Amino acid sequence: MKTDQTHPAPDEPTLAMDAIRKSLQPCMQCGTCSASCPNAFAMATTPRELWRLLQLGFVDDALAAGSFWMCSSCYTCTLRCPRGLPLTEVMAALRRLAARCHPEKTGDNATFYKTFLDNVRTYGRVQESALMTSYFLTMKSPTLPFAFLPLGLRLLGKGKLHGPSGTQKGRLEGLFNHAATQGDRT
Structure with missing residues (x-):
């Protein structure tokens, strides 16, 4: 009896999303990132809300919000995060993921x-x-x-x-x- 089953390897977006969720796992939702962000006023979903969506697995909602496009990569959120999370890198990873998964929605x-x-x-x-x-x-x-x-x-x-x-x-x-x-x- 042969029990060795071949499972398909996870696709690239799945691996990227797993890495993003792992980076955000320690987030305690303190809101320092949103309070520090100079562009939060222009975002439909603040960074704190975005992290929570991703923690809960609402990837499509997070990508649809598009707030990561407003990130100016100033690293203020990363520098002020009490947990030392790589938040600016997560924003960049979300931009790459959106461009790969939904190029028709990324537009301008x-x-x-x-x-x-x-x-x-x-x-x-x-x-x-x-x-x-x-x-x-x-x-x-x-x-x-x-x-x-x-x-x-x-x-x-x-x-x-x-x-x-x-x-x-x-x-x-x-x-x-x-x-x-x-x-x-x-």
Whole structure:
């Protein structure tokens, strides 16, 4: 009698979600992350609420909320977490998971996020004018730049827009390569 049964290996999103839930398991729902987050006001679901959804297994609800797209990766939540949880890394993992599992729902957020990272990879820092030019070209909407025109003019008037600079070009390549291999594991 043969008892050895082959079980299918878990798929990539399942492994990623398991890693996310394991990271959040010690969360005691104190709310420090939400109170510390500079973007919590703009999130449909606060970080604390997001962690609870994930702890309880409501992955689809957490991904549908999309709050992780509003995370600016400032690491304030991670630094202030009394349990020392890697909350900013969880937000990044959720962005990757959403892009893999529901690319049709990520829309403009994922496009901007990818364009932003490509810009930093190319220039070594954010080059605003090159970033927005790439984003507009990627979006293929001839009217989209006009929506940003008032903001762009205000930033230009205050000297906040800078032209491309190649001083740091290529210096972050190792970091991006390392992050790409780490992202493949989560």
